Amino acid sequence: MKLLQIDSSARAGSVTRRLTAKFAEEWRTNHPTGEIIQRDLSTTMLPLITDDWNATRVEPSKLNPSQRSYLSTSDALIEEVLAADIIVIGAPMYNFAISSLLKAWIDQVVRVGKAVAYGQQGPQGLLGKRKVVVITARGGAYEKGTPKEKFDFQEPYLRHVFGFVGLTDVTFIHAENQARDEAGPSLAAAAERIGHLVA
Numbered sequence: 001m002k003l004l005q006i007d008s009s010a011r012a013g014s015v016t017r018r019l020t021a022k023f024a025e026e027w028r029t030n031h032p033t034g035e036i037i038q039r040d041l042s043t044t045m046l047p048l049i050t051d052d053w054n055a056t057r058v059e060p061s062k063l064n065p066s067q068r069s070y071l072s073t074s075d076a077l078i079e080e081v082l083a084a085d086i087i088v089i090g091a092p093m094y095n096f097a098i099s100s101l102l103k104a105w106i107d108q109v110v111r112v113g114k115a116v117a118y119g120q121q122g123p124q125g126l127l128g129k130r131k132v133v134v135i136t137a138r139g140g141a142y143e144k145g146t147p148k149e150k151f152d153f154q155e156p157y158l159r160h161v162f163g164f165v166g167l168t169d170v171t172f173i174h175a176e177n178q179a180r181d182e183a184g185p186s187l188a189a190a191a192e193r194i195g196h197l198v199a
């Protein structure tokens with residue numbers, strides 16, 4: 001069993017980092033022989049998509065060395081996903097959505113031919129069969145059924161883009177109200193959910 005742990009907060013002692021670490025620790029207890037691959041997006045800046053991304057449309061055997069080099073980050077990140085049985089992602093809410101670090105990772109992974117294929121039936125995701133757990137932290141609260149729900153562009157976006165590449169088994173755990181008095185209880189509730197989920 002392999003767990004891929006992805007962190008995308010800019011802050012060292014962040015809420016999502018604490019929660020993904022707890023997830024990994026509990027997962028390790030339940031899978032003593034399992035392997036954990038850590039991908040901290042704040043330590044390695046991923047390349048942005050540039051005009052060079054057109055290399056993704058070139059037949060692999062015809063790529064020149066510079067195109068191969070440009071695509072090597074995307075290749076490696078996709079391999080990491082394919083090697084994992086379960087993926088846990090720490091996703092801070094920034095400006096109602098995800099951090100640019102996580103967006104850069106998504107842009108490298110969502111690649112035609114490797115992560116999604118277009119056929120007669122339209123797009124078909126190629127990264128399926130693995131479980132994804134997204135642990136978010138927010139300063140405020142965006143609970144379902146409340147007027148603030150419509151400002152949550154984080155969960156709907158991640159569900160959609162992961163579904164696009166075939167990752168449909170996605171569970172969200174939200175640590176909300178991290179900028180308010182309720183921060184402690186909300187963090188404790190998220191930690192408890194992690195415990196139940198891993199068990």
Ligand SMILES: Cc1cc2nc3c(=O)[nH]c(=O)nc-3n(C[C@H](O)[C@H](O)[C@H](O)COP(=O)(O)O)c2cc1C
Pocket residue numbers: 009010011013014015016017091092093094095096097137138139140141178179
């Ligand atoms: C640049 C930035 C933008 C933020 N935008 C929002 C926001 O739109 N909504 C919200 O509820 N909290 C927002 N926050 C608060 C964070 O979501 C909160 O601090 C959370 O704990 C961040 O996760 P982390 O602790 O793992 O870094 C923002 C924080 C930062 C630094």
